[in-house]
Amino acid sequence: MLRFGLCCIFKDQPIRFRQTTAKFLEQFSRREQLARLSAICVANVQSVYKALAFLADNQIGAFRIMTPLFPRYTHPKVGYRLEELPDAEHIQAGLSAIRDFRHKKDIRLSFHPDQFNVLSSPRPEVVKNTLREIEYQGMLAESVGAEVINIHAGGRYGSKKEALGRLKKNFQLLSDPVRSRLTLENDDISFSPADLLPVCKELSIPFVYDIHHHRCFPDVLKEQEATEQCIALWHTLGREPYFHISSPKNGWQAGSSRPHADYINPEDFPPFWLPLNATIDVEAKAKELAVLQLKKDLEL
């Protein structure tokens, strides 16, 4: 069976995630900062629970939790720890409720740290910040029972080989809970499936295959080959494979295929994925509407 995944937010459902900025927080006392952050964390944890309830009601089997669930958690000036927040116990209870619910309903959870997280960077400061941010997401992943923390390999810096060497070295600096969840995904300009599959094998971590990126940035592997190698890697680890799908906003003409469309064009969905036991994250601007539409289109 295929399992479809929703990414981060909703379009129509009244489920929203709150945010704040360091600059705004800095005008307040520390006490007031923590009070505001606490209120946002409480609201966001509740929103994740509502999100999972919607997923369960609509047979959507996976959810990607947005990175700033706890906004500015690792910020050098306004960063904080959960225990410092006035509602810490309430928040912890909410995270536990999410974990219980996702187990009961068999919903897969993942995180996708954003583009500032670069394990292959030659700059120590960048790597340090990356490690801290990924460890934060690892803490959250533990709390809610998320299985995957998926990242890209970062920049090339003139030598992909050396960049991947740094990535492999820095991987060893991560904690066990993070390493057991980390996955690498092919991107659309620098690292293709053929670049990353060997790295994943070496590190004994899974590979997330984004077929849209592969179409933007092809390599020696055919789509079917990349799919098979991705599956093999997940199966070696006894886990269910993960794929990403999206459609280009402006068609496939050169140069403009990268931005995501509102919905998935069913013709972009590879037919050889249909019989698989796997999770497909749907990256589309129309969010839950796009997931439901794709399910409908494929069942016809």
Add this chain to the structure above:
DNA sequence: GCATGTCAAGTTGTG
């Protein structure tokens, strides 16, 4: 209300 400018962070390619 609604439009607008701003917000931590990295890297790359385009115009």
Add this chain to the structure above:
DNA sequence: CACAACTTGACATGC
């Protein structure tokens, strides 16, 4: 050289 793109706008402010 400025800016958009990337998994994802939200928020405060000023009219």
